[in-house]
Amino acid sequence: MxxxxxxxxxxxxxxxxxxxxxGHSHAPANFNKAFAIGITLNIIFVAIEAFYGWRINSLALLADAGHNLSDVAGLVLAWGGALAVKLVPNARHTYGWKRATILAAFANALLLLVAMGGLAWEAIGRLMSGDVSLHAQGVTIMVVAGIGIVINTATALLFMRGGDDLNIRGAFLHMAADALVSAGVVVAGALTLWMGWTWLDPVVSLLIAAVILWGTWGLFKQSLHMLFDGxxxxxxxxxxxxxxxxxxxxxxxxxxxxxxxxxxxxxxxxxxxxxxxxxxxxxxxxxxxxxxxxxxxxxxxxxxxxxxxxxxxxxxxxxxxxx
Incomplete structure (x- = not known):
């Protein structure tokens, strides 16, 4: 038959x-400059925040530095996604390099989960041992986090005009939210300086880590699901x-x-x-x-x-x- x-x-x-x-369009070429500026500004700020967080032994600054490092990764992923779709498939890569964005998202989520888990563990250890001395670091925390507000806000403004593109809109919302997180660190520094609440630094670091872990867990599950063709x-x-x-x-x-x-x-x-x-x-x-x-x-x-x-x-x- x-x-x-x-x-x-x-x-x-x-x-x-x-x-x-x-609105599932990709970043147009004229956003390349915005991505480059945003990534550069945030890398500089991460270095500044991590250095002063280490120097003055502030977990709040270190946690926020980790958060801002996720911003850099997010911007790189968004930019990479915009560029990857332009790569021409060939006989050996018939779908092109589109899956690179999924792999990058999974790696980013995994690293953030490990980093924030380590910071949370350290913060709990300090609270349990009573080692929460800030050595008059309230002003430093406020200044460094204040710089973060400026940089995150400036970066968000670079992507404001791309609201019709989900990829660009995601970058804008991420940076705008991080400006608010930096504002929270400023408030913690002010209360530490004013009220003498030395326990506030590890508590704020725990809250920041919890927020990042909550958001990152969803990214981790979704990227893992997509890696296995879910x-x-x-x-x-x-x-x-x-x-x-x-x-x-x-x-x-x-x-x-x-x-x-x-x-x-x-x-x-x-x-x-x-x-x-x-x-x-x-x-x-x-x-x-x-x-x-x-x-x-x-x-x-x-x-x-x-x-x-x-x-x-x-x-x-x-x-x-x-x-």
Whole structure:
């Protein structure tokens, strides 16, 4: 017995569609200068904050330095994501280098979890032992953290005009939030200087570490999930299957896979069983629906006749055979 097999891949829709109304675009080239300035400013500040935190034995400054180091990593990831999508795929890397953003996010999350865990352990140790002497460091904490407010605010302003781009908007919100964290360190320094609350330094470091750990844990889980080709959180696989099964003349969907090619691009492959002769119209509608409802741009669909669909080698427990 023989069967016909229409193996027609849908086109890759990585480009933006103006009618979709969704904001998953990547950083345009004119943000390269903003990224370079922001990263440079924050690296300088991390060095200053870490040095004075070490010099005056301030866990609050060291914790905030770790936080600002995550800002540098975040900016590098955002910039890298904007640049990685421009690399042309080749015969050895057919998807290009989009997954580099996932690997970087995972490494960043892992390092931050370890670093903040170490700081939290040290802070608890100081509180337990009573070693919370600040040696009149309140002014230093306030000055250094005040510099952080200026740098974080200035960096956030570099990305304010990119609010329509999720990648740029994320960089803006991250830096704006960190300006508020630095403001919290300034308040801790002021209270230490004014009220003599020497215990406040390790307590503030614990609070900062807790905030970073809370946010980083989500990044860690999501990046690990994506590394193992998990379905992105923004996509409901049951809804995707329902959408494909609801397409005209589609009687069955199997071998459905959805995964992240990078931190901002989603791919899908599926086998559709259909007896339609207008395959172009079916593929076009499938692409448009997946893009509009799920922001899935890289779509590959295999169309199968009902006869072949029953013996497709990728059906569970089935091995394709020809008589």
């Amino acid at each position: 023989s069967s016909t097999h229409d193996h027609t891949p849908a086109h890759d829709h990585d480009q933006e569609h103006s009618h979709s109304g969704h 379905v992105p959180d923004s996509v409901d696989p049951d809804a995707v299957r329902k959408l494909l099964q609801g397409l005209p003349d589609v009687t069955e969907v199997h071998d459905l896979h959805v995964w992240a090619m990078g931190t901002s691009q989603i791919a899908l492959t599926a086998h559709l069983v259909t007896d339609t002769t207008d395959t172009a119209a079916l593929l076009c509608e499938a692409e448009e629906e997946l893009h509009e409802h799920f922001e899935i741009r890289h779509v590959t669909l295999q169309l199968e006749t009902p006869a072949y669909g029953q013996i497709c080698g990728l059906r569970p427990g089935m091995r394709c055979q020809r008589e």
